[in-house]
Amino acid sequence: MSEIREVFDELIIFIDEKRVTPGSIARAKRIGTHVYCHSTEIAFGWDLSAMVQACHCDWVFRFDYDEQLSPEWQQEEWRQLLETTEFSHFWCPRRQLVPGGRYLNAAPWYPDFQLRLFRTNLDAVVFPSKLHDQIRVPGPGGYFQHLAIHHHVLWLLPREMRVEKARRYEELLPGGGLGQNCLYEDYSPPTESLPEPVKLDIASELGWMDRLSLHEMSKLSLSVNGMPQKVSTSSWFWLEAEVTNGTDKSVGSFPPFPVRLAYHWIEAATRGTVIYEGNRTALFPSVHPNRATRYTMMIAAPAKAGEYILQTTMVQEHVCWFESARPDILQEFRVLVGP
Structure with a gap:
């Protein structure tokens, strides 16, 4: 102290x-x-x-x-x-x-x-x-x-x-x-x-995220890797995610409209939704304009055993899911969830 x-x-x-x-x-x-x-x-x-x-x-x-x-x-x-x-x-x-x-x-x-x-x-x-x-x-x-x-x-x-x-x-x-x-x-x-200490820039120290237009959303892309073929029920696991920002503004998980990584779980056989509001992963630090940043994306597996499809995506809270502006942002992974 x-x-x-x-x-x-x-x-x-x-x-x-x-x-x-x-x-x-x-x-x-x-x-x-x-x-x-x-x-x-x-x-x-x-x-x-x-x-x-x-x-x-x-x-x-x-x-x-x-x-x-x-x-x-x-x-x-x-x-x-x-x-x-x-x-x-x-x-x-x-x-x-x-x-x-x-x-x-x-x-x-x-x-x-x-x-x-x-x-x-x-x-x-x-x-x-x-x-x-x-x-x-x-x-x-x-x-x-x-x-x-x-x-x-x-x-x-x-x-x-x-x-x-x-x-x-x-x-x-x-x-x-x-x-x-x-x-x-x-x-x-x-x-x-632990990161090396940085020199504070007071003008940019506070995070802020404005509402993105659909056009701006279409300029962001997401690439996810490292998906295992089998996971345990209710387990947590992490994927490698890279967000590329083609806009002229920083994009991050700050109010009033934070942008986050997210996911859906659907049944492989019926494509019926099992979990729509998957856990969020913060874009922190922000992705700067015309840059790409890597994140570790947290996923929680369904509680019931079965064969599923994991859909990874992004969401701007209080606005919309990114697939509304860019359908190809969704990546799908077939996963066996077992005891």
């Missing part, structure tokens, strides 16, 4: 007295502006509203003990965004680090945008009441591209502790605890080395 103290004007630390480890309070007092101890009956029972009220600045950045700021936060230029923006809050991409100084660079672990930076003078902020809820802040929000958070829990905790954490998540929020994200080894997701 020492580098965080160098980035922000004040560092207020809240410690759960029932779960604190020896020496933590003393260390917190050495680096924090203020240290508050509180007690909850269950883990994740914090009163974020009371925590924010203890802050004296116009903006608050919330982070957890097992997180770290990316090096770009050390550049003072990011503060210009707070001085000139009309946004009330900002979302940060978060990388899940694993052993070897690498991170999981595929959905659902990345980019995992988190709403962490927001104004304190807003009356209508809604704070989470249950596990994995996001803070809801009124007004427009911005999405950072390089000002990121690094999450260390996957390598800090041994697997047996992460198994227990996943069990506790499921107990607190049945069916939605996302405990499987703690047990990444079970899915063999692709990893990547």
Whole structure:
């Protein structure tokens, strides 16, 4: 946390007295502006509203003990965004680090945008009441591209502790605890080395995606490779995807009309739709004009065994599927899904 103290004007630390480890309070007092101890009956029972009220600045950045700021936060230029923006809050991409100084660079672990930076003078902020809820802040929000958070829990905790954490998540929020994200080894997701720090360009740091015309959609193409012939039911797997952008604007997964990779599952025999709204994969970073960018596309297999056809495509949320503008963007792969 020492580098965080160098980035922000004040560092207020809240410690759960029932779960604190020896020496933590003393260390917190050495680096924090203020240290508050509180007690909850269950883990994740914090009163974020009371925590924010203890802050004296116009903006608050919330982070957890097992997180770290990316090096770009050390550049003072990011503060210009707070001085000139009309946004009330900002979302940060978060990388899940694993052993070897690498991170999981595929959905659902990345980019995992988190709403962490927001104004304190807003009356209508809604704070989470249950596990994995996001803070809801009124007004427009911005999405950072390089000002990121690094999450260390996957390598800090041994697997047996992460198994227990996943069990506790499921107990607190049945069916939605996302405990499987703690047990990444079970899915063999692709990893990547941490990127080199970049010089912030404030003019382009915030991502934004306008509505594409059908003509512009027709200038984007998608090539997908690496499809296995057989997969297990309900399994996750990843494909290599390359998006080529023939337009004069950057295309990415930012509001108000994010563009994402997507897919449909249909039955091979009848061509009847089994899953239409397949999981999304973010175009992050964006595909720049007249460039091609590679992505790792996440696919979830159907729960029922059988022979299927996977259709890969793209979608602009709140607008349309790309096959409406360019039917040949659909690629089909025949897949046997078994137990």
